[in-house]
């Protein structure tokens with residue numbers, strides 16, 4: 097009981113979540129190269145979380161007897177200028193994902209698709225948290241600036257995620 101339009105939009109979102117996972121995996125690799133082990137761990141957790149988001153949508157489509165289509169995943173960058181650059185992009189990206197989730201909500205409302213609206217409520221709340229977390233890290237890294245000692249300390253604390 098889910099429209100073709102809604103199925104296509106959710107399939108596109110599965111791709112967006114997997115692209116996010118791929119982006120954070122690349123950041124994890126780059127943080128490792130920069131010897132920021134805590135951040136490498138943090139981004140790896142973020143990668144795992146994005147895959148969970150993708151599979152939440154996969155499971156939902158399957159429960160609705162709808163077809164899951166895995167589209168190609170576009171290339172992601174490999175290197176960033178700094179830790180701050182990585183988290184600034186994370187913040188921008190999470191704001192973009194929030195807009196995608198909200199667009200899905202609008203579609204589900206227009207389609208009078210109550211089950212999808214219910215599923216999406218979880219994602220709406222999740223995005224508030226994602227944007228807030230990224231925002232806090234960006235602000236902290238801006239305050240740290242070029243202070244290598246505090247960057248080292250903060251990297252260590254992010255590794256505890």
Ligand code: MG
Pocket residue numbers: 113116145146149193
């Ligand atoms: Mg996500």
